[in-house]
Amino acid sequence: MTLREVKEILDADVIVGEEQLDKEVHTAFSADLMSDVLAFATTGSMLLTGVTNPQVVRTSEILDIAAIIMVRGKRPSQETAQLAQELRIPILSTKYILFETSGRLHARGIVGCIVKVGDRSDVRRDKV
Amino acid sequence: MSEETKYEGQFAVEGGNFRNAGQVSSRIKNILKDLGCNSDMVRRAAIVTYEAEINIVSYAKKGIIHLQAGPGCIRIEISDEGPGIPDIELAMQEGYSTASPMVREMGFGAGMGLANMKRFSDNFIITSKVNEGTQVVMEIDHVRQMSG
Numbered sequence: 001m002t003l004r005e006v007k008e009i010l011d012a013d014v015i016v017g018e019e020q021l022d023k024e025v026h027t028a029f030s031a032d033l034m035s036d037v038l039a040f041a042t043t044g045s046m047l048l049t050g051v052t053n054p055q056v057v058r059t060s061e062i063l064d065i066a067a068i069i070m071v072r073g074k075r076p077s078q079e080t081a082q083l084a085q086e087l088r089i090p091i092l093s094t095k096y097i098l099f100e101t102s103g104r105l106h107a108r109g110i111v112g113c114i115v116k117v118g119d120r121s122d123v124r125r126d127k128v
Numbered sequence: 129m130s131e132e133t134k135y136e137g138q139f140a141v142e143g144g145n146f147r148n149a150g151q152v153s154s155r156i157k158n159i160l161k162d163l164g165c166n167s168d169m170v171r172r173a174a175i176v177t178y179e180a181e182i183n184i185v186s187y188a189k190k191g192i193i194h195l196q197a198g199p200g201c202i203r204i205e206i207s208d209e210g211p212g213i214p215d216i217e218l219a220m221q222e223g224y225s226t227a228s229p230m231v232r233e234m235g236f237g238a239g240m241g242l243a244n245m246k247r248f249s250d251n252f253i254i255t256s257k258v259n260e261g262t263q264v265v266m267e268i269d270h271v272r273q274m275s276g
Contacts, residue, residue: 034235038175039244043167055182055234058150062157062174079147087154 001025001109003067003090006046009104010069010094016081017067017090025066027113030102034059041065045113048101052076057083057091065089071098132198134163139193141184143210146234149185153178156195156204164199166271172248173202176266179241180206186231187211188261201269212258220246220254 004021007014014021029041030048034055037047043064049056052074060068067090070076075093076084084091094101106112137159139152157174165173177193184191188210196203213219220242227237246252251267 032235033238033240035179035238035240035244037235038179039240039247043171049235051235053234054147055150055236058154058178059235061154062150062178063171 003092005108006067006069006105006110007092009108010092010096010101012069012092012094015070015076015091015093016084017088017092020067020088020090023066023090026110028069028102028105028110029113030098038063040114040117042113046105046110048098048105050074050098052080054080054083056080057087057089060089061087067092069094069101071096071101132201133196134198135159136196137194139195141181141191141193141208143184143188143190143208146185146230149182149234150178152193153181156193159195160197160202163197165197165202166199168271169202169268172272173197173204173268175248176245176268177204179245180204180264180266182231182234182236183241183262184208184210186227186236191261202267204266204268206264206266207261208263209261212260213254213256213262214258216254216256 003023025046028046028048031037032050037059041063044066046067046069047060047065048069050072070093073095076091141152153174156177160170160173188208191208194205218224222243223239225237225239231237249266250270253265256262
């Protein structure tokens with residue numbers, strides 16, 4: 001799926017990265033805790049979150065996250081948007097709550113970047 | 129390690145400067161990429177450095193991140209001047225945290241930082257003196273199949 005389709009499914013505004021809407025995405029991770037994102041999110045996934053400060057962009061850069069989807073109508077601070085622009089990380093903003101955002105994407109084929117956490121079950125899904 | 133070292137550098141991190149938190153980790157990630165390190169190793173090095181950098185910014189007065197790296201081995205040494213950790217075993221437990229609301233607002237401070245640093249390192253050593261500071265040495269010298 002492309003970010004353009006993600007934008008349509010979520011009725012989202014593109015705040016940063018209009019020129020990157022053809023980027024392909026297959027997996028996602030939803031969390032507000034950046035330490036959990038660092039622990040579990042995988043390269044190339046979308047990050048679905050309610051966090052809007054610059055650390056969400058830094059965290060995404062560290063992990064090579066494909067795009068940040070801000071949920072519950074949250075929008076990035078100016079500083080956050082600026083940093084995302086600099087680091088070329090797209091930010092979309094949707095009014096859907098995190099549960100709906102995740103569900104709507106999952107129903108259309110986006111899967112979790114891992115399935116479950118645990119000793120040997122941090123199973124990474126193969127890229128589709 | 130020494131024979132393989134192709135890069136050595138030190139980076140200062142200022143305590144309390146939340147605005148720049150993560151900048152050093154980004155730089156280190158790019159340095160490691162340019163050195164031709166394996167992508168899983170770069171990813172894990174970037175994660176542990178970032179957690180460490182967040183810790184310095186959150187708790188310490190200042191800190192130094194010392195990086196030594198070659199294509200097959202990355203060594204990151206953190207030393208800070210700060211309050212230190214009275215009970216390391218307790219601090220290592222997931223969920224234990226003394227973070228301020230400010231740190232929590234950034235999406236950190238849930239007691240995962242040290243655990244993540246250990247989890248993603250191949251070797252992890254932490255020592256601390258109360259009212260002096262904390263030292264952490266992290267080595268990454270293996271490629272992991274699944275870096276979860």
